[in-house]
Amino acid sequence: MDNFIVAVDGPAGSGKSTISKIVAKEYDLTYLDTGAMYRMVALCSLENNVDLKDRGAVSEMLDGIKLDIQGEKFILNGKDVSHDIRTPRVTAIVSDVAAIKEVRVKLVDLQREISKGKKVILDGRDIGTVVFPNAHLKVFLVASAEERANRRLKEYKEKGIDISFQEVLESIQNRDHIDSTREESPLKKAEDALEVDTSSKTIEEVCNKISALIEARL
Numbered sequence: 243m244d245n246f247i248v249a250v251d252g253p254a255g256s257g258k259s260t261i262s263k264i265v266a267k268e269y270d271l272t273y274l275d276t277g278a279m280y281r282m283v284a285l286c287s288l289e290n291n292v293d294l295k296d297r298g299a300v301s302e303m304l305d306g307i308k309l310d311i312q313g314e315k316f317i318l319n320g321k322d323v324s325h326d327i328r329t330p331r332v333t334a335i336v337s338d339v340a341a342i343k344e345v346r347v348k349l350v351d352l353q354r355e356i357s358k359g360k361k362v363i364l365d366g367r368d369i370g371t372v373v374f375p376n377a378h379l380k381v382f383l384v385a386s387a388e389e390r391a392n393r394r395l396k397e398y399k400e401k402g403i404d405i406s407f408q409e410v411l412e413s414i415q416n417r418d419h420i421d422s423t424r425e426e427s428p429l430k431k432a433e434d435a436l437e438v439d440t441s442s443k444t445i446e447e448v449c450n451k452i453s454a455l456i457e458a459r460l
């Protein structure tokens with residue numbers, strides 16, 4: 243099989259990237275973190291003071307942007323921004339950036355281009371609904387907002403970022419709201435996606451479930 247696509251969608255902190263990375267390793271799939279791509283565009287808009295309401299300015303930024311993805315290394319216009327794209331200031335605006343049609347058109351094109359002829363696992367919000375509606379396997383991960391906020395808080399603490407549980411919870415709820423109510427490609431489960439609630443499951447349990455589904459399709 244030349245092309246094999248696994249789509250993993252779900253809200254922030256539902257376990258998409260953790261699970262996708264493990265499964266990618268197990269089956270030798272290319273892993274593409276599409277959220278990181280939206281984060282790169284968000285960082286670029288902050289660094290260049292782009293007014294997100296000014297569509298002309300957004301288009302101009304998109305024309306000049308160079309996104310280079312080397313595994314889990316994210317290079318924005320020649321600079322490694324793998325760390326900078328995960329900071330709270332980028333997280334605070336990324337959903338507003340991702341709601342802009344022109345941004346989505348550019349990044350969806352790039353996601354399809356990167357995946358061409360490969361065995362790929364992509365995580366995001368619209369992979370199974372928009373980017374690859376014919377994906378070989380679609381998984382939709384969910385977990386309670388509190389559980390997701392706790393996971394994110396732990397990640398921030400490990401990186402030495404000082405932020406409270408309440409701030410993280412509010413940020414997650416705010417992103418959930420923007421991502422699922424936007425006009426362009428809102429976050430939603432594809433009809434043929436398997437929904438997995440990761441709240442009370444171990445990483446291993448979720449991976450085993452997905453592995454079995456992959457093996458049935460490879």
Ligand code: C5P
Binds near residue numbers: 254255276
């Ligand atoms: O996955 P992550 O939380 O890093 O994604 C950051 C943001 O990028 C999401 O909150 C969402 O607004 C946007 N996103 C998107 N479509 C995707 C992936 C991410 O709109 N496929």
